[in-house]
Amino acid sequence: xxxxxxxxxxxxxxxxxxxxxxxxxxxxxxxxxxxxxxxxxxxxxxxxxxxxxxxxxxxxxxxxxxxxxxxxxxxxxxxxxxxxxxxxxxxx
Numbered sequence: 001x002x003x004x005x006x007x008x009x010x011x012x013x014x015x016x017x018x019x020x021x022x023x024x025x026x027x028x029x030x031x032x033x034x035x036x037x038x039x040x041x042x043x044x045x046x047x048x049x050x051x052x053x054x055x056x057x058x059x060x061x062x063x064x065x066x067x068x069x070x071x072x073x074x075x076x077x078x079x080x081x082x083x084x085x086x087x088x089x090x091x092x
Contacts, residue, residue, distance in 0.1 A: 004062040006061050007024045007059070008059050008060075008078060009022040009023050009024035009025070009060065010022065010023050010056070011023075011052050011053065011058055013054060014047075014054050017050075018046060018047055018048055019047065020044070020047045020058070022043050022044075022072070023041070024040070024041050024042075025038055025039070026039045043071070044067075044069045044070045044072070045058070045060045045070065045072040045073055053080075053081060054081065055082075056078075056080055057077070057079040059076045060074055061073060061075045
């Protein structure tokens, strides 16, 4: 058996049941111009417990096909998203 693919990315959507959409950034070097380029991919990942929320950084690992589009599962939440700070102005 080969090694399972493993990516770290940011959860873009958590609106489905037990599924999150993770945006993964990969960097590669252009073959001719030697410039570093960023490539983004979105993967659907299985989140059984529903612990990952939008904005969280998660680690996903490859698994057997779970549905038409799902080939990954959430292994761990690396960093939780910062809560939006709401500043209320006091009226004078």
